[in-house]
Amino acid sequence: MSETTTGAGNAPRVRARLVDVAELSGVTKSVVSRVLNNDPTLRARPETRERVLEAARELGYRPHAGARALSVARTGTFAFLIPDLTNSVYAVILRGAIRRARELGYVVLIAEDASHAPAGAEEYSELVDAGRVDGLLVASARPESPLVAALVEHPDSVAHVFVNREVPGSRRNVTVDIRGASRLAVEYLASFGHERIGIISGPPDLQPAVARTEGFKSKMADLGLAGDLVAAGDFDEQGGFEAAHELLSRAPEVTALYVSTFGQAVGVLAAAREAGRVVPDDLSVICYDDVPVANYLNPALTTVSMPLNALGVAAVDALMEQVGGAPAASVAIEDHFAVVPRKSVAAPPAS
Amino acid sequence: MSETTTGAGNAPRVRARLVDVAELSGVTKSVVSRVLNNDPTLRARPETRERVLEAARELGYRPHAGARALSVARTGTFAFLIPDLTNSVYAVILRGAIRRARELGYVVLIAEDASHAPAGAEEYSELVDAGRVDGLLVASARPESPLVAALVEHPDSVAHVFVNREVPGSRRNVTVDIRGASRLAVEYLASFGHERIGIISGPPDLQPAVARTEGFKSKMADLGLAGDLVAAGDFDEQGGFEAAHELLSRAPEVTALYVSTFGQAVGVLAAAREAGRVVPDDLSVICYDDVPVANYLNPALTTVSMPLNALGVAAVDALMEQVGGAPAASVAIEDHFAVVPRKSVAAPPAS
DNA sequence: CGGGGTTGCGCAACCGATATTTCAAAGATT
DNA sequence: AATCTTTGAAATATCGGTTGCGCAACCCCG
Numbered sequence A, B: 001m002s003e004t005t006t007g008a009g010n011a012p013r014v015r016a017r018l019v020d021v022a023e024l025s026g027v028t029k030s031v032v033s034r035v036l037n038n039d040p041t042l043r044a045r046p047e048t049r050e051r052v053l054e055a056a057r058e059l060g061y062r063p064h065a066g067a068r069a070l071s072v073a074r075t076g077t078f079a080f081l082i083p084d085l086t087n088s089v090y091a092v093i094l095r096g097a098i099r100r101a102r103e104l105g106y107v108v109l110i111a112e113d114a115s116h117a118p119a120g121a122e123e124y125s126e127l128v129d130a131g132r133v134d135g136l137l138v139a140s141a142r143p144e145s146p147l148v149a150a151l152v153e154h155p156d157s158v159a160h161v162f163v164n165r166e167v168p169g170s171r172r173n174v175t176v177d178i179r180g181a182s183r184l185a186v187e188y189l190a191s192f193g194h195e196r197i198g199i200i201s202g203p204p205d206l207q208p209a210v211a212r213t214e215g216f217k218s219k220m221a222d223l224g225l226a227g228d229l230v231a232a233g234d235f236d237e238q239g240g241f242e243a244a245h246e247l248l249s250r251a252p253e254v255t256a257l258y259v260s261t262f263g264q265a266v267g268v269l270a271a272a273r274e275a276g277r278v279v280p281d282d283l284s285v286i287c288y289d290d291v292p293v294a295n296y297l298n299p300a301l302t303t304v305s306m307p308l309n310a311l312g313v314a315a316v317d318a319l320m321e322q323v324g325g326a327p328a329a330s331v332a333i334e335d336h337f338a339v340v341p342r343k344s345v346a347a348p349p350a351s
Numbered sequence C: 001c002g003g004g005g006t007t008g009c010g011c012a013a014c015c016g017a018t019a020t021t022t023c024a025a026a027g028a029t030t
Numbered sequence D: 001a002a003t004c005t006t007t008g009a010a011a012t013a014t015c016g017g018t019t020g021c022g023c024a025a026c027c028c029c030g
Helices: A018-025 A029-036 A046-059 A065-072 A088-103 A120-129 A146-153 A178-191 A207-222 A237-250 A262-274 A292-296 A308-323 B018-025 B029-036 B046-059 B065-072 B088-103 B120-129 B146-153 B178-191 B207-222 B237-250 B262-274 B292-296 B308-323
Strands: A077-082 A107-112 A135-138 A159-163 A173-176 A197-201 A230-232 A256-259 A284-288 A302-305 A331-333 A338-340 B077-082 B107-112 B135-138 B159-163 B173-176 B197-201 B230-232 B256-259 B284-288 B302-305 B331-333 B338-340
Touching: A018 A029, A018 A046, A029 A046, A065 B065, A077 A088, A077 A120, A088 A107, A088 A308, A088 B107, A107 A120, A107 B088, A120 A135, A120 A146, A135 A146, A135 A308, A159 A308, A173 A178, A173 A308, A178 A197, A178 A207, A178 A256, A178 A284, A178 A302, A178 A338, A197 A207, A197 A237, A197 A262, A207 A230, A230 A237, A237 A256, A237 A262, A237 B292, A256 A262, A262 A284, A262 A292, A262 B292, A292 B237, A292 B262, A308 A331, B018 B029, B018 B046, B029 B046, B077 B088, B077 B120, B088 B107, B088 B308, B107 B120, B120 B135, B120 B146, B135 B146, B135 B308, B159 B308, B173 B178, B173 B308, B178 B197, B178 B207, B178 B256, B178 B284, B178 B302, B178 B338, B197 B207, B197 B237, B197 B262, B207 B230, B230 B237, B237 B256, B237 B262, B256 B262, B262 B284, B262 B292, B308 B331
Parallel strands: A077 A107, A077 A135, A135 A159, A159 A173, A173 A331, A197 A230, A197 A256, A256 A284, A284 A302, B077 B107, B077 B135, B135 B159, B159 B173, B173 B331, B197 B230, B197 B256, B256 B284, B284 B302
Antiparallel strands: A107 B107, A302 A338, B302 B338
C-alpha cells in the first residue's frame, strides 16, 4: 500500500539507510535512530516523530543487521546444533525454536553434528568467535563432545542451552519429562493387564536412553512388577530390530514392549513379524514420541506424544533470558504428554 | 596445540580484535588486515608477515562477522526457505546445502514457509532488506507465493535459486530429473509384466507433481500402455490414502501403482489393506524418493532414490556463482537416481 | 529584563573491520 | 652530495548504525 505512494512500487529498490530517512524527514540520523528505537532519553515533538516514522515507512527502511550488530554487540542470531536433521523429532523441536525466535526478532542458523560429520562442534566455536551468534541451542546427542565439555567447564563464555538433554553439571538443560512419559506408557500397558513388560532402550551412554529406562523401572516397581526385561539398541530402525530380536528370543514370555523411539518401533514391528508374533494379539507395542506416519503403519502404532514444539519454544525462551542477563536455570516441561491410542496395544493373550 | 602456548589455554577468552593483533605484532591494523587477507597490493617483509600471522594465531583471532559484513557488503550467510522441516526429503537437501556452504565459508539460516505458517515469504524479504543474507535458497512448494512472484519479476534484486522446483520464467532452477526417475519407476514395474499401471500424483498446481505425471505418461506411451490411471492427492499420508482409495475403487483392474512421495506411499499401503489387496501379490507399489524407514514397512517398500544431497550441494554452488557475479543458469541433475528394490513389487496376479 | 531550567535536536565518537592514500626511510642514480 | 625511486608501513576515510554529550532556542520566574 504505502509502497505505491513512493512511485517506486516494486522496482528493484536499493536499501535505504538511516541517513536517507534522516534527510527525508529533515533531522539527523541520531534522532531517527532514537525515534525508531523508542529511546526514552530522546525528547522530540510528536510531529517530528511522526515525520520520521513516515519517512522510514516510505523508504521501507530496515536497519542493516551487520551495522547494528557492530554497534550493540548483538547479532539477533542463534545457532542450533542438531545431531540429525532427518530425524523428525529434532525437526519439530527446531520448528518450535525457529518460530519462537522469529517472534522475538531472532533468526536461527543450523549446524549438524552427526556422527558422520563431527565438525559440528568446531563449527560452533567458529560461529561464536566470529561474533555471528548470540547464543547456542545444543541438541547434540553425542556424549562427551568437546563442545559440551567446554560449555560445562566455562558456562558463562557464551549463552547456551542444552535441548532435550540433561547434561550433568549444567544448569542450562531444557528438557521434557522423559521419565514421566515412560511411566505413563508403562501404566497404559499395565492397564490392559500386561505384567511381563519389556523395554527397548537406547545406547546406555546417552542420557535420554537412561531416562527412559529409569521411568520404566520406577513405574514397574510401583506396580509390583519385575522391571528386568531390558534390551538396548541404537535409536534407529536397525537398533530396534536387533534389540527386539534379542529380547524376544531371550524372554519369549514378554507380552508388551515399551520402545524408546519411533525409529526403533518400526524395527521392533519387523522383528515381531520375523518372530511370528502378531501385533497386538501376541505382543503389544507402544513407543515414545508420536509422528504422523505412526498412524499408517501396520498396525497403526500406539505412541506417547511429547511436547516437542513446546520444547523448542522453551529452549529459545531460556536462551533469551540468558542473553538478557538473567541467571541460567534449567527448565523441565512437566506435562503435555499423552498416549495416543491406536492399534498396537491390546490385552495380553489369554494363555 | 597452539592455544596452550598462550598460557590462556581454555580460559574464558575474550574476542581478539584486529587492533589486538596489530599491537602484539607491532604494526598497524591495516597491515594485519591485508596480511590476513593476502592482499596482493601489500608489500611487506616476510618477517613482518610472519610476525602478524603468529600473533593472529596466538590470539586465536577471528574477524568479527558483522564488522566485515559492513565493510565488504557480504555476510557469508544464505537463507533456506523450506516448506516442511519434518519432511525428510527437505532435510536431506538441507543437509547437503549446509555442508557445502560450510566448505565455502558460508552458514545457512532457516525459515519455514509452511501452509500453517505463511509468514515465510515476508520473513525472507526482511532478511534481505536487513542485509542479513547474501542469497536465498527457495524450496517452498507453495505455488504463487508472493516471494516467488517477486523473484521471478525482479530476478536480479537478490541472488537466489529455486531448489527442487521448476519455476516457470526463472533461469535459476536447480532440479533433479523427476521425469527421468518417474520413467525409470514405470519401466521397473513394466519389467515385471505390469500393464495396468496407475499413478498417485500430487496437487496439480504443484510443479513437482505434474513432472511426475509427465514422466509417467511419457514412459507409458513409449511402452504402448494406457497412461490414464491417474489419481491426485496431497503429498502426505492422508493424501495418498484418499487417492489410492479412490483409484482402487474406480479402477480395480490396476495391478501396480507408482506413488509420488513416501508419505503418500504409506497411505497407499493402508488403503490397499483396507481394500483387501495384499502388497505385492495383488498390487505392486513403488514410490519416488527413498527414506530409511521404507525398509521397515510391511512390506518393505521399493522406491526410487534421488540424489537429494547432491541437489543441496548443487543449489549452493549455483548460488555462489551468482554471488560471485556469474550469470544465472538453471541446473539439472540428470542421473544418480536408481530403484532400490525391496518387497513391494512383484509380478501381477496370474488371473 | 536577565538568569536558570527545560525542550528539541545536532555533533561527533565509537563498534571492528576493509581499502585507498600518504609518507618516511632506504637504496639507486647521476 | 643532491635528487629520484622503491620499499614498507602508517594514516585515514568508510561501511551503517548507536549513544553520550553539547548547545541553541524557548519558557518561566522574580
